[in-house]
Each structure stands twice: as C-alpha cells, then as structure tokens.
Amino acid sequence: MPKNKVCRKSTCSVLQRKRLSRIVSSIASYPRNRLQIDIESGHTTRRNMETRALKNPYADYDGSPACTQYLFDPHGKLTAEFAGRLSSKISELLSHMEHGLKSADPRDCSGYTGWTGIALLYLHLSNVFGETSFLQRALDYVSRSLQCLTRRWVTFLCGDAGPLAVAAVVYYRLQRRQEADECLSRLLQLHRSVVMGKGSLPDELLYGRIGYLSSLVFINQQFEEEKIPMQYMQQICEAILASGEHLSKKRRYQEKTPLLYEWYQEYYVGAAHGLTGIYYFLMQPGFGVGEERLLRLVKPSVDYVCQLKFPSGNFPPCIGDSRDLLVHWCHGSPGVIYMLLQAHKVYGEERYFVDALQCGEVIWQRGLLKKGYGLCHGAAGNAYGFLALYKHTRDPKHLYRACKFAEWCMDYGKHGCRTPDTPFSLFEGMAGTIYFLTDLLQPLRSKFPAFEM
Numbered sequence: 001m002p003k004n005k006v007c008r009k010s011t012c013s014v015l016q017r018k019r020l021s022r023i024v025s026s027i028a029s030y031p032r033n034r035l036q037i038d039i040e041s042g043h044t045t046r047r048n049m050e051t052r053a054l055k056n057p058y059a060d061y062d063g064s065p066a067c068t069q070y071l072f073d074p075h076g077k078l079t080a081e082f083a084g085r086l087s088s089k090i091s092e093l094l095s096h097m098e099h100g101l102k103s104a105d106p107r108d109c110s111g112y113t114g115w116t117g118i119a120l121l122y123l124h125l126s127n128v129f130g131e132t133s134f135l136q137r138a139l140d141y142v143s144r145s146l147q148c149l150t151r152r153w154v155t156f157l158c159g160d161a162g163p164l165a166v167a168a169v170v171y172y173r174l175q176r177r178q179e180a181d182e183c184l185s186r187l188l189q190l191h192r193s194v195v196m197g198k199g200s201l202p203d204e205l206l207y208g209r210i211g212y213l214s215s216l217v218f219i220n221q222q223f224e225e226e227k228i229p230m231q232y233m234q235q236i237c238e239a240i241l242a243s244g245e246h247l248s249k250k251r252r253y254q255e256k257t258p259l260l261y262e263w264y265q266e267y268y269v270g271a272a273h274g275l276t277g278i279y280y281f282l283m284q285p286g287f288g289v290g291e292e293r294l295l296r297l298v299k300p301s302v303d304y305v306c307q308l309k310f311p312s313g314n315f316p317p318c319i320g321d322s323r324d325l326l327v328h329w330c331h332g333s334p335g336v337i338y339m340l341l342q343a344h345k346v347y348g349e350e351r352y353f354v355d356a357l358q359c360g361e362v363i364w365q366r367g368l369l370k371k372g373y374g375l376c377h378g379a380a381g382n383a384y385g386f387l388a389l390y391k392h393t394r395d396p397k398h399l400y401r402a403c404k405f406a407e408w409c410m411d412y413g414k415h416g417c418r419t420p421d422t423p424f425s426l427f428e429g430m431a432g433t434i435y436f437l438t439d440l441l442q443p444l445r446s447k448f449p450a451f452e453m
C-alpha cells in the first residue's frame with residue numbers, strides 16, 4: 001500500500017503525514033499482508049467504518065416546543081439556563097487547557113496546533129465576552145508565536161500569516177497602533193511570493209494560497225473595514241484560477257472539471273486540503289472571479305465534486321477513493337457543506353441545498369467521532385456544519401442539533417475517545433471545543449475559525 005493512501009485516510013496535516021511515514025518505514029520489513037492488516041487497523045475495514053463514530057444517543061428534533069424550549073426560544077436566543085451551562089463549561093475547560101498547555105511544544109507557532117491557535121481562542125473570548133483580560137492572554141500567546149515563526153509556510157493555520165494576522169488584531173485592540181501596522185506590513189510582504197507561487201506553493205487551505213488569503217479575510221473581518229484592499233484577494237484568486245486550469249489541462253481532466261488542484265499528488269476533496277475549501281473561497285463576492293468565470297470555470301468544477309457524493313450523502317477524501325469512511329471537517333461532508341451552501345447562494349440551484357441538507361444528516365448520524373471533540377476531526381468541528389445550515393435557513397432543527405453536539409462536548413472526556421497528539425490545541429484539542437461552545441452563545445454570528453466567511 002502506498003504511503004499516501006495510508007496518510008490521506010487518517011490525517012490532514014504534514015506533521016501527521018511525516019509521523020505516519022516513519023511508522024510505515026519502520027515496519028517495511030513486515031510481510032506485505034501483515035503490513036496491510038497493521039496499517040488498515042482502525043482505518044478501512046467495514047467493522048472499523050462503523051466504529052469511527054460513537055452512536056448518537058440523542059433524540060432528533062421533532063418540531064415540538066418541548067424539544068427545544070429548554071435550549072433556545074423561537075427566535076433562536078439561548079435560554080439563560082443553557083447559556084449558563086455553556087459559560088460555566090467554558091471556564092472549566094479553560095482552566096484545564098491552561099494547565100495542559102504547560103507541557104505543549106514551546107516552538108509551535110501555528111494556528112493549527114500551536115500558540116497562535118490559543119491566541120485566536122482568547123481573541124474570540126474577548127470579542128464575545130468583552131473582557132480585556134482575555135485580550136491580554138491573547139497578547140501573551142501570540143507574542144510567543146512571533147518569536148518562533150516558521151519562515152517557511154505562509155498560511156493562517158500552519159504558517160506565518162496566522163501569527164502576524166492575529167498579532168495585528170490584538171495590538172490594534174490594545175491601541176498599540178504602531179505594532180499593529182508593523183505586523184500588517186509583514187503580513188503583506190508575503191503576498192508577492194503567494195501570488196508568484198515560489199517553490200510550487202499549493203493552493204489548499206492548510207499550506208497553500210487559500211490559507212494565506214484566509215488571513216487577509218480575517219484582518220478585514222476583525223477590523224470591520226477594508227483594511228486590506230480587495231485587489232490583494234483578487235490577485236491571489238487569479239493565481240489560484242490559473243493554477244487550477246493549468247493542472248486540469250495537464251492531467252487531461254478538462255472534460256470533467258475545468259479546475260483541478262492537488263496536494264501531495266492527491267486530488268483532495270475536503271475543506272482542509274481540497275477542492276471544496278478552494279471553491280468555497282472562489283465563490284465569495286468581491287474576490288474578482290466575476291460572473292463569467294463563476295459560470296465557466298467554478299460552477300462545472302463544483303458540479304464535478306457534487307458527482308462524487310456517496311449514496312450516504314457523504315463525500316470522499318480524494319477523487320477516486322470509494323471508501324465512505326470519514327466524517328470530519330477536514331475530509332467529508334462537514335467541510336463540503338460550506339461549498340454547497342455558498343453554491344446555493346451564488347447559483348440559486350436547489351440541488352446544492354439538498355446536498356447540504358444531506359451532509360447535515362450524515363453529520364447527525366456519524367459525526368460524534370471517536371477521534372474526540374476538536375475542530376478538524378472532532379465533534380465540535382462537525383457541529384459547525386449545523387450552525388452553517390442554521391444561518392442559511394433559520395430552521396430550529398439545525399440549531400437544536402448543534403446544541404446536542406455541544407452537550408456531547410460538555411461531557412468532554414467521558415466517552416472513551418482517543419486523545420489527540422496536541423490535546424489542548426485549537427484544531428485538534430480542547431481549545432477548539434471551547435471555541436465552538438463560545439460561538440454557540442451567538443449562533444447567528446458563529447464562524448468556523450480561520451475558514452468560514
């Protein structure tokens with residue numbers, strides 16, 4: 001079995017990829033059939049497919065007032081009791097997280113597993129609760145990030161754009177304008193290399209152009225003004241379109257999809273590394289893709305992804321992968337849903353919305369993952385799919401489901417889930433769960449961090 005097949009099923013970051021490839025090389029002398037069994041344990045067998053998620057123990061929304069009245073009112077405003085439960089859980093988990101972070105990797109600056117992710121959580125807490133003590137914590141953590149930048153990667157989640165963007169916002173909030181401007185200027189210095197694509201820069205979210213673009217979007221969201229002129233976003237989208245057209249032609253895929261993207265020689269589909277994350281950004285208004293290319297290039301590419309849907313309503317991690325296994329934000333319906341809802345907004349065709357609703361069903365059935373409570377591949381990240389549906393429809397069913405997933409998250413650690421490699425980080429661990437519980441306090445303003453617009 002090729003290494004990449006192992007990695008793509010079980011992971012979404014280069015770090016994990018390296019770890020896995022080390023494991024694979026260390027057992028390379030095994031007989032092939034034995035190797036197959038070892039690698040596949042926990043990954044590909046039918047039995048294991050069923051044990052990737054825990055059975056959803058909650059009754060589904062039934063439309064009755066009794067079903068939701070202890071959670072939120074008819075306008076979607078959380079009850080004081082439920083909001084109080086969320087807030088006290090947030091405090092409790094925060095103190096666990098602070099304790100746990102004492103043994104975290106001091107040199108990891110990233111938003112995904114490192115200090116920028118923790119800083120982003122505190123910035124979020126300060127935005128929602130309005131407490132300056134949280135802003136001070138954000139400053140402490142992002143300052144650590146600035147001291148150990150990768151000087152290699154350029155994205156929000158895994159590169160230097162995240163630390164610079166979060167620091168710019170934190171300094172700005174603290175009235176330290178000069179430091180904020182310095183961070184912004186350093187962030188924009190990366191722009192040229194992103195557009196030019198030095199060193200075969202990919203296009204996906206975690207390590208590629210979209211991941212840099214998301215940091216510029218973050219700045220404008222947080223400053224609530226067009227601090228970064230849209231032409232910066234437009235130039236990146238031009239480069240992404242050119243890259244996608246080029247690869248589609250090179251691989252003779254034009255008949256199927258006018259745009260095509262790869263990461264580590266795979267055509268990933270999910271939000272973190274793949275096509276749907278890229279198309280979600282290309283369909284945003286103001287990014288200069290324009291009506292003609294939205295119809296000629298993006299729409300048929302979105303439609304090609306739609307054809308990859310499994311009978312269950314879930315989506316594969318890669319083109320050509322027929323195993324319906326993963327229900328994560330990084331791979332599968334919980335990440336694809338954002339592209340579908342955006343396609344529904346942009347093109348107005350009902351079928352995108354129908355597919356998005358089906359993603360919601362998949363998440364409800366199979367979204368309480370054994371991998372834990374995190375954002376990237378955990379229950380909290382999956383619950384954001386319900387919030388996206390709720391914001392799109394205002395149907396209380398989706399808010400109800402998000403609340404039930406929050407109840408699951410509030411029983412953190414009681415379901416026998418696996419402990420992630422970075423158990424307190426934003427994208428794999430407890431910080432992400434806290435981020436989600438905080439977002440649920442204001443469902444209509446919620447956004448999957450570093451991704452959703």
Ligand SMILES: [Zn+2]
Binds near residue numbers: 012272328331376
């Ligand atoms: Zn993941």
